[in-house]
Amino acid sequence: MRLxxxxxxxxxxxxxxxxxxxxxxxxxxxxxxxxxxxxxxxxFTLAGAQMREFRDALNAAIDQSDxxxxxx
Numbered sequence: 001m002r003l004x005x006x007x008x009x010x011x012x013x014x015x016x017x018x019x020x021x022x023x024x025x026x027x028x029x030x031x032x033x034x035x036x037x038x039x040x041x042x043x044f045t046l047a048g049a050q051m052r053e054f055r056d057a058l059n060a061a062i063d064q065s066d067x068x069x070x071x072x
Contacts (some may be wrong), residue, residue: 015039 015025015038023039034051037043046054 009030010026010028013025013027015023017023017039025039026035026037026043028035028037033045033047034054035043035045
């Protein structure tokens with residue numbers, strides 16, 4: 001696998017910790033896997049089909065959250 005200089009491999013995102021305080025979460029890519037680390041605990045890694053399943057679940061949760069927020 002050829003790595004190209006300047007390719008983004010890490011994203012830092014604002015999130016909340018278990019106490020609802022502001023925190024930072026990290027999403028990174030290395031050797032074809034995605035690693036997600038929260039502010040308080042160990043990270044987890046997704047590879048292959050797990051990445052698509054995670055994305056599908058996250059998208060469904062986001063849609064449901066949006067529905068909840070806009071419910072009468």
